[in-house]
Amino acid sequence: MIYQGNSIQVDYLDQAAGIVEFRFDAKQGSVNKFDKQTNNEFVEAVAILEKSSNIKGLVVSSAKKVFIAGADIGEFVEYFKKPADELYTWLLQINDAFNRFERLPFPKVAAVNGAALGGGCEMTLVCEYRVAGVSSQIGLPETKLGIFPGFGGSVRTPRLIGIDNALEAIATGKAYKPADALKIGLVDAVVADESVMDSAVDLLKKCIDGQFDWQARRQEKLEPVKLNQIEQTMAFTTAKAMIFAKANPKQYPAVALAVEAIENHVNLPLDEAIKVEAAAFAKAATTPQAAALVGLFLNDQAVKKLAKDYSKHAFDINEAAVLGAGIMGGGIAYQAASKGLPIMMKDIKNSQLELGMSEASKLLAKEVERGKSTPEKMGRTLSLIRPTLNYGDFATPDIVIEAVVENPAVKEAVLSEVEDLVKDDTILASNTSTISITRLAKSLKRPENFVGMHFFNPVHRMPLVEVIRGEKTSDEAVATTVALAQKMGKTPIVVNDCPGFLVNRVLFPYFGAFDLLIKEGADFVQIDKTMEKFGWPMGPAYLIDVVGLDTGVHGAKVMAEGFADRMKPDYKGSIEHLYEQGRLGQKNGIGFYKYETDKKGKPKKLADDETYALLKAVQTDAQSFDEQAIIDRMMLAFCNETVRCLEDGIVASAAEADMAMIMGVGFPPFRGGPCRYIDQLGVANYVALCDRYAHLGKAYQAPDKLRQMCDAGETFY
Ligand code: NAD
Incomplete structure (x- = not known):
């Protein structure tokens, strides 16, 4: 040697x-x-x-x-x-x-x-x-x-x-x-x-x-x-x-x-x-970007390690089912099948089942086109999805993911109906975006088997799955859902229950800050451009168009009920107003922007002067804002709610919170996430900024946790 x-x-x-x-x-x-x-x-x-x-x-x-x-x-x-x-x-x-x-x-x-x-x-x-x-x-x-x-x-x-x-x-x-x-x-x-x-x-x-x-x-x-x-x-x-x-x-x-x-x-x-x-x-x-990106890499590893630890206590999942063959249900079925997991897809409408299957075959055909799959493999994957209009075979799945319309009464009815048909230890998961898991669990006989499994749209592309632990959810139900998310190629983050869970709870005050800026006279295109320049993949007006103004308005109501002190405005915001004018966003071709389909069949965003005329109805002021003011107001609302989620124990660590925001809503990765952003601004500077905007309402006021951190000279990382 x-x-x-x-x-x-x-x-x-x-x-x-x-x-x-x-x-x-x-x-x-x-x-x-x-x-x-x-x-x-x-x-x-x-x-x-x-x-x-x-x-x-x-x-x-x-x-x-x-x-x-x-x-x-x-x-x-x-x-x-x-x-x-x-x-x-x-x-x-x-x-x-x-x-x-x-x-x-x-x-x-x-x-x-x-x-x-x-x-x-x-x-x-x-x-x-x-x-x-x-x-x-x-x-x-x-x-x-x-x-x-x-x-x-x-x-x-x-x-x-x-x-x-x-x-x-x-x-x-x-x-x-x-x-x-x-x-x-x-x-x-x-x-x-x-x-x-x-x-x-x-x-x-x-x-x-x-x-x-x-x-x-x-x-x-x-x-x-x-x-x-x-x-x-x-x-x-x-x-x-x-x-x-x-x-x-x-x-x-x-x-x-x-x-x-x-x-x-x-x-x-x-x-x-x-x-x-x-x-x-x-x-x-x-540079701060290197610190943020290195931190992001380490956070990603930490989050994956946590998921691996959770999965050790998971039950085996050999077959799944999804209720609802809509945008999300169809996406979930495709994703499970593409990772080799057999999945039943149930809907009440045959047309929806057909739509779900055709979307799955389109995605698979693209893979064949790109040389990433073969027609034989595509056939095998499609055969793993079993569309059905009845509950005949529901005695076999190990997990059922509910993805029907976002209506608590419908969800409660569907969940209790299916609970009577499945095995005693089948996990029931809901893909609700906002409704509290503890609340939905009340209609169930075995609430310990019930958990939230929140995918993001489009399911095949978005890496995050929030796994939501309700008050009565068992450790095994959490572990099994985490394991399933991993099996489906996703990164799960476990959070505790509240309206909107982690990601949507943080996103709604951000939309609230957008609405307030518009009310005071800001130009939505300027806000979008500013936030995109800051690093977001899309500005808030474009984002709500993609999410759907109807979904936004509906979610906002649930959030207002849960967090009235900062998510229940005493005025009508621009999003609600445009929604009332029949503007749903990309899905009906008009929201803040107009949409045309381009040659590749993708929606193309176009300016719409009429939006300005419509927004006049909700504008009570005509202030103009510089870029920094827009960034500060939007980011304070976003980051403060993230810190409140940490304060309330909704999310366990800054690393998980930052990763969730990057993977779930596209927070600029080179800024490392909301907690890293606060650290890099300096906690004391950040709190001072909150104080400057405190008059705008609770969403802008520094959470107690930040004041304590400031006094103790602490940082998130
Ligand atoms: P969608 O309207 O596209 O699909 C809902 C489907 O449920 C429809 O096909 C409908 O026919 C079916 N359905 C209704 N009642 C049913 C029943 N009793 N049994 C079986 N199927 C039934 O809605 P979506 O956008 O797919 O949303 C589904 C759920 O996912 C909602 O809770 C929503 O909040 C949540 N979610 C949506 C998004 C999104 O961006 N669309 C993102 C995350 C979570």
Whole structure:
């Protein structure tokens, strides 16, 4: 053994031939990553290799299913709190080891047998060649975390695969399939998974024999890119136009910093270029966006871990049923079937069943079109959905999800009817958007088996499912519903019961803030533009058009009943007023905006001057608002209600609340969620802002929890 660490082992594969294996095999944890320990061991192992005299070539390998997942993102939180100059020094130290590894006096081949992402991909780049298994992935996803490759990745990729390909790989952060990586030159060969090691050794031997000019391959990376100034300008101009059409540099500054750094270092020798990369990386890592996106990644992991823990106590689910074949019921049936779960779909109208089935086949046909499925698979999936108009077979399902109209009387009747037909331990779940689960449970004989399972529209696309625990809901019912949501490919978050649960409870005060702005004279288009610029995928007027003004008005009534002190306005708002004029939003082609169907059959939003005339009826003032005032008022209403949900124990942690808002309503991910937003503004500043707008009503007033946090100098994270 040449080197034995806890994460890295170096040993001869063939001592006579001088071939060494540099193996990543973390003793702790299921994946290899560049954590502190691995970084230290890497430095030590390189120093030993530098002193070894009889090595002729080296293969970098992994003993895990994943090659190397990247840096340890958990460690980023502490690192990124350091001042930029300390980060810069730290990066140069790690890069020194990578550079020295690259310059070892023998050829090196990476045997990529799984995901080689971020630092894992950068590890392969310090080898001369890369051989990838067919099911491996390779990429540089760092910009998704608000940073960019910092172990030489931004320096080596343009030299190896060209400026355009490197910029695309870094800006999109995508994980390349091996065939695509081969096309752009990010890997040199793709082989069967079981042959990766043999092929890498074979290639290495050819390097040792002089059949491959590995030294020239290395030299390419050490020297500036081989493009003249005009070619470079063209490459950067085209790539920048494409990149910045997608990523707003103000929202995602890491992409802009990466592009700028690459532009500045492509003409420098490698060592100098690394310094440019390190300085720009340190800048990116200390932005609030990096803190938010790294936090988001960690929150996502925490939420998934919670779901996994819940699922341990779940009952088996082999068959499900859904009541209602409407927008949601149809979507739920499709989603269950597409994950292989048989599901009965019951409605009272045959036309609805037909609609539900045709929507499911449309979605499946699209997958076949895109090459993601086959006609045979599509047929098998469709056959898992069993449409029915009667309750004949309801003795078999393990869970029944109710998705009939949002009317408590109808829901109560349907739920108690079905309770008499199912097994004693069948879980009954309601997909209600707003009605309290504890209230609906009152009509049931076995309220412990009843739970909320709130999907979002469109079901196949929206990742979140709120699992709502009513007063009497059993732990097993929660666990089983969590497990089902996971089985359906969703991310469940468990919340306690109240009108609107977590996501809609927070969304209604936000719509309330919108209504109040309109009442006081604001322009709905300006509000939409401002909030979209702030980072929301759609502004509130557009959002309510998509949700449906009827659904909004109906939900608002339930919320007003539950939280009269802040969700029951003493005036008629714009949403209700437009609804009364017959405007339902996208579903009938007119809401705040007009909608036309485009060539692809998608609704296209158009301005409608008549809306302004109609809104005059609910406007009692003619104030104008600047962008900041709009943002502050909208965000205070949203964030305050999130904090109240934490205060009331509706949601257990800031991490879950933030994830729910990002996945459920599209809260700007680069802001990390409402709790992170408050933290980044500063709790004291945020409370002061609440005080400034306190005269507008309870929705804007700082919750007690925030005042206490402010006094104690606490933050959410
Ligand atoms: P929808 O009107 O599209 O569908 C309701 C379906 O229920 C109709 O097909 C109707 O025929 C059927 N139905 C009525 N009474 C029935 C009965 N006794 N037995 C069986 N079927 C019956 O409504 P939707 O938008 O799918 O909403 C369904 C539920 O999901 C509601 O509680 C709603 O609040 C909730 N939800 C809706 C959305 C959304 O955006 N649409 C999002 C989340 C949750």
